[in-house]
Amino acid sequence: MQVQNGDTDKLAELIFEKISEYASSGQIAKLTDAYNFAKTAHSGQLRKSGEPYLVHPLRTIDILTNLRVDKDTLIAGLLHDVPEDTGTPISEIEKRFGEKVAYLVDGITKLSKVHYRERMEQRQIESLKKLFIHSAQDLRVILIKLADRLDNMRTLRFIAKEEKRHRIAKETLEIYAPIANILGLGQIRAELEDLCFEHLYPAEYSNLKKEIEENVEERNFILDEMIRITQKELKKNKIDAEIIGRPKSLYSIYKKLQEKQSIYNIDDIIAIRAIVPTRKDCYDVLGIIHRLFKPKISRFKDYIAVPKPNGYQSLHTTVFGLNGSIVEFQIRTEHMHLEAEYGIAAHYFYKYANNELTPIIKKRSTWVQRILDIQRDQKNSQNFIEDLKLDIFEDRIFVFSPKGEVIDLPRGAGAIDFAYAIHTDVGNHAAKAEINGVVCPITATLGNGDVVNIVADKEVHPELEWINSVRTSLALHKIKDFLKQEPKEKKLSVGKKTLEKEFDHIGKIYLDELSPKRIEIIAKKYKYKTLDQIFTAIAEGNLDAQNILETIYDVDKLEFQTTKHLYRIGIKIIGDNDKNQFREIMRTLNSLNIPIEKFAISRPWYLNRYKCKILVLVKDYSQLAQVFECLEHIEGVQEISRFFLRRKIGFIITSFFTTALWVFQPFLIDYVIGKYGIVASNTIIYAGMLLLLGLVFYFKRMTLKSFPELVKTTYYWPFLYGLTTLAFLAVFGEIYSFKLEFRWVFVLILIVAIYSLLTASYVSYKKEQTQE
Ligand code: MN
Numbered sequence: 001m002q003v004q005n006g007d008t009d010k011l012a013e014l015i016f017e018k019i020s021e022y023a024s025s026g027q028i029a030k031l032t033d034a035y036n037f038a039k040t041a042h043s044g045q046l047r048k049s050g051e052p053y054l055v056h057p058l059r060t061i062d063i064l065t066n067l068r069v070d071k072d073t074l075i076a077g078l079l080h081d082v083p084e085d086t087g088t089p090i091s092e093i094e095k096r097f098g099e100k101v102a103y104l105v106d107g108i109t110k111l112s113k114v115h116y117r118e119r120m121e122q123r124q125i126e127s128l129k130k131l132f133i134h135s136a137q138d139l140r141v142i143l144i145k146l147a148d149r150l151d152n153m154r155t156l157r158f159i160a161k162e163e164k165r166h167r168i169a170k171e172t173l174e175i176y177a178p179i180a181n182i183l184g185l186g187q188i189r190a191e192l193e194d195l196c197f198e199h200l201y202p203a204e205y206s207n208l209k210k211e212i213e214e215n216v217e218e219r220n221f222i223l224d225e226m227i228r229i230t231q232k233e234l235k236k237n238k239i240d241a242e243i244i245g246r247p248k249s250l251y252s253i254y255k256k257l258q259e260k261q262s263i264y265n266i267d268d269i270i271a272i273r274a275i276v277p278t279r280k281d282c283y284d285v286l287g288i289i290h291r292l293f294k295p296k297i298s299r300f301k302d303y304i305a306v307p308k309p310n311g312y313q314s315l316h317t318t319v320f321g322l323n324g325s326i327v328e329f330q331i332r333t334e335h336m337h338l339e340a341e342y343g344i345a346a347h348y349f350y351k352y353a354n355n356e357l358t359p360i361i362k363k364r365s366t367w368v369q370r371i372l373d374i375q376r377d378q379k380n381s382q383n384f385i386e387d388l389k390l391d392i393f394e395d396r397i398f399v400f401s402p403k404g405e406v407i408d409l410p411r412g413a414g415a416i417d418f419a420y421a422i423h424t425d426v427g428n429h430a431a432k433a434e435i436n437g438v439v440c441p442i443t444a445t446l447g448n449g450d451v452v453n454i455v456a457d458k459e460v461h462p463e464l465e466w467i468n469s470v471r472t473s474l475a476l477h478k479i480k481d482f483l484k485q486e487p488k489e490k491k492l493s494v495g496k497k498t499l500e501k502e503f504d505h506i507g508k509i510y511l512d513e514l515s516p517k518r519i520e521i522i523a524k525k526y527k528y529k530t531l532d533q534i535f536t537a538i539a540e541g542n543l544d545a546q547n548i549l550e551t552i553y554d555v556d557k558l559e560f561q562t563t564k565h566l567y568r569i570g571i572k573i574i575g576d577n578d579k580n581q582f583r584e585i586m587r588t589l590n591s592l593n594i595p596i597e598k599f600a601i602s603r604p605w606y607l608n609r610y611k612c613k614i615l616v617l618v619k620d621y622s623q624l625a626q627v628f629e630c631l632e633h634i635e636g637v638q639e640i641s642r643f644f645l646r647r648k649i650g651f652i653i654t655s656f657f658t659t660a661l662w663v664f665q666p667f668l669i670d671y672v673i674g675k676y677g678i679v680a681s682n683t684i685i686y687a688g689m690l691l692l693l694g695l696v697f698y699f700k701r702m703t704l705k706s707f708p709e710l711v712k713t714t715y716y717w718p719f720l721y722g723l724t725t726l727a728f729l730a731v732f733g734e735i736y737s738f739k740l741e742f743r744w745v746f747v748l749i750l751i752v753a754i755y756s757l758l759t760a761s762y763v764s765y766k767k768e769q770t771q772e
Contacts, residue, residue: 008039008054015062019074027071034075034097041079041086048158056151057081063147063188067342073140076104080144083109100138107134107141108148128175142179146188149176153195169199184311186340193251201254208250208257212269219270220245222325226293227272233288234274241285242275246330270321271328275337279304282331286315289329293319296326304336306398306449312340397448413471414445419454420475427478431457441633443469464494467541468629480541488536495535502545504641505628506553506621518552525551546625566617568597569624573612573631574639581636582612588630594618606715609638658695661688662730669734686746688731700761717762724754 012035020028038057045053061077069077075097082088083105090109094102110127135142153172159165173196180189198205223245234241248271274285282304289295299318307313314332321327332340399407399418407421415435419442420427433440434453443466446452462482470476483491503513514531526543528534537543575581582601589596598615618624631640665688672681700720728751 008052008058011055011058015058015065018062018065022068023071030071030097031074031078034078037096038078038082041082041088045085047155048160049155050158053081053085056148056155059151059154060144060147063150064143066187067143067147067185069140069143072098072100072104073144076101076108076140077144077147079105080108080148103134103138104141104144107131107138108145139183142183146176146180146183146185146192150188150192153192156195156199165199169196172196173200184339185342186312187342190249190252194249197251197254204254205250208254212250212253218323219325222322222327223270223272226321226327229292230272230274230289233292234285237284237288239281239284239288240277241281244273244275246271246273270325271330273330273332275332275334277334279333282315282333285331286317286329289317289319289331293321293327295319299328304332314340397446399446400449400451402451402453409446410471412445414469415440415442415452415454416466416470416479417472417475418446418452420470420472420478422454424478426454426456427475428462428482429456429458429460430454431460441635442466443633445469464498464539464541483540486539491539492532492535495537495539498538498545499535499548502549505624506549506642513552522548522551566595566619567624569616569618570643570645571614571616571627571631572641572643573614573637574607574609575612576609576636576638581634582610584634585612585614585631585637588634589614589616589627592623592627592630594623594627613643654698661691662727665730665734690750697757717765720758724758 016028016031019031023031035058039054042053042057047053047056057078057080060080061074064073064077079093079097079101082093083090090102090106093105108131110123131141131145135145149172152168156165156168159168172192177189177192177196180186180192227243227245231241231243234243248269253269274289276282276285296318299316301316304313304315313336314330316328316330318326318328397409397411397413399409399413401407401422407418409417409421415433416427416430418433419430430442432455433442433444434455435444435446435450437451439455442454462479464483466479467476470479486494519529519531519534522534523529526534526537526547528537528543534543534548538545538548573585586596586599595617596614597617598613600613602611602613603609604611616627618627628640631637665684669681669684672684731747
């Protein structure tokens with residue numbers, strides 16, 4: 001409806017005529033009053049399209065009229081931009097049109113620009129928050145906002161700045177289209193999505209449109225013919241049905257194409273809808289259609305018995321149609337149709353269509369209740385919107401408890417989400433999940449229609465890892481709550497272990513790498529100043545260990561040997577004696593499409609377990625991290641780490657030189673005494689002792705790097721002490737046999753220092769062991 005200057009009255013007249021079909025003359029009079037008020041307020045203002053501003057509120061209420069909304073909603077729709085754009089205060093609206101209308105208008109009005117001049121994004125979020133909270137009190141607010149947004153999207157092309165168009169379209173696609181979906185406003189949602197699609201992906205949009213228009217004639221022929229055949233058969237069976245061909249929205253086709261590649265694979269570009277009087281008729285029609293056209297197996301959905309989370313009901317079936325086409329049929333009753341197109345509005349307004357038009361919406365939908373819950377839990381604005389996106393706007397799945405109770409969760413949610421959705425205590429002690437009768441790890445992901453039973457265990461508590469397998473903000477917050485109240489020591493050790501593991505993946509030891517300088521770099525980005533603070537933040541789930549690595553290195557360039565853009569990585573797995581476990585490792589690597597170059601299993605004498613060495617090729621660091629994560633979850637896998645051939649060679653060479661030094665030191669000293677006298681040889685002894693101190697620790701570190709599993713054996717520590725003692729005995733032997741003279745105090749101090757350092761690291765190791 002393009003309106004020339006001054007013609008707004010004509011447009012208003014047309015719309016009011018439409019409204020008068022269901023409203024009383026008294027209500028029309030009030031509306032006319034509001035129209036004149038808005039006209040004065042917006043007078044002289046123009047839309048970006050050059051039209052008088054007033055056409056925007058008029059078209060907004062035109063959209064609302066299709067939903068059969070009540071008088072207050074229409075008045076508020078007419079006035080919705082008055083406070084924001086004309087400076088007329090809300091109190092003025094309240095005085096003239098009452099508290100209810102003022103409340104509705106206030107919900108849509110953005111917060112003052114003046115207050116948020118510095119932080120426009122903050123203003124955006126706070127305004128959205130206000131909108132939702134007002135909607136929670138009165139759902140009509142969101143209906144007006146959706147109509148307002150739909151008109152703005154229809155005229156979005158008049159906005160010159162591409163960046164602004166994008167921002168608006170993105171917000172619409174992420175927030176308003178999902179709300180329309182939740183409220184069951186099928187028509188508004190489809191139009192919003194198509195408009196967003198056009199502005200966000202213009203090339204894809206026009207290509208798809210062209211492609212579909214190319215075959216429009218053939219498709220229409222198939223459609224008409226199939227409708228005719230079906231109609232005839234239904235008449236024979238005395239079923240009174242309205243059968244219509246239905247264009248699928250471009251965006252829904254585009255989304256399907258994203259999943260299925262080519263347009264020729266799209267099953268249901270052709271869709272036919274049958275609307276019948278009763279529920280029983282739906283199933284009768286289904287039977288007739290399946291007799292006429294062969295159904296495609298596994299493409300039948302009974303949304304009447306199990307409605308979609310937004311209340312949508314229909315039978316869907318896909319059949320092989322004429323000329324090799326594939327056609328989707330949707331079968332529903334009149335009532336279901338009304339709800340599918342007008343959703344919550346049909347629920348609240350249509351029922352009362354013949355009576356007084358003031359159904360105060362007292363019954364809040366679950367959607368609104370959830371918004372209030374999130375608002376209560378979440379004081380931070382940015383998180384509020386993120387949580388909303390996560391909990392409300394995502395595609396959802398239905399999952400059943402063993403008793404048949406239905407829990408709806410976002411797509412991708414796991415057993416832990418389910419456990420927390422049932423009760424916090426169930427979540428906090430969830431040990432295992434039985435999914436459709438099969439026992440699965442608690443980190444398993446759920447699918448639509450799964451029957452889930454959570455096995456609880458008092459001894460089991462939330463773990464840091466859980467965070468990666470949950471999708472709901474409820475579960476996330478509860479897990480974090482639990483992690484936060486764990487004892488300080490436990491947090492330090494968990495954080496340390498997690499970081500250690502991450503550094504191990506790239507072949508480094510964090511203690512070597514996290515120099516004060518690097519901690520400063522981290523502190524700048526995350527505000528954690530000490531290593532302990534970093535550990536705690538990781539253990540509380542507030543900091544991702546991988547991010548630390550990414551902050552200090554270019555992770556993809558670390559110690560990878562490259563083969564044609566693939567990196568060769570050695571992985572070592574220590575596991576229980578169980579053949580299935582190794583088969584599972586192979587299966588997991590195959591399912592991740594990871595090429596395996598070598599696979600060797602051994603049982604070393606120092607381990608009571610099996611060791612498995614694998615050489616794999618990976619694309620990048622994130623793929624490597626994925627491999628580690630998947631392998632860690634295999635039952636029976638005790639330990640998994642990278643191994644480095646170059647490092648092992650380094651270890652062997654060092655050991656060789658150490659031994660050589662010990663063996664040849666007496667001869668060296670003998671030679672030096674003969675040639676340079678006792679002072680020079682004393683120097684060698686002192687230097688040798690210091691070297692020994694260094695070697696003991698170097699050896700310890702190298703062992704840790706190259707043979708970490710050795711550290712956990714019973715041999716390691718006696719071996720280390722024995723080695724040190726042996727080294728000292730060798731020194732004493734030299735002193736005795738060459739009759740050397742030097743300061744015993746100095747030697748004693750060195751001996752005490754070496755042993756106490758050794759003992760200190762042993763004690764800290766033991767302490768860590770008992771904490772596990
Ligand atoms: Mn507006």
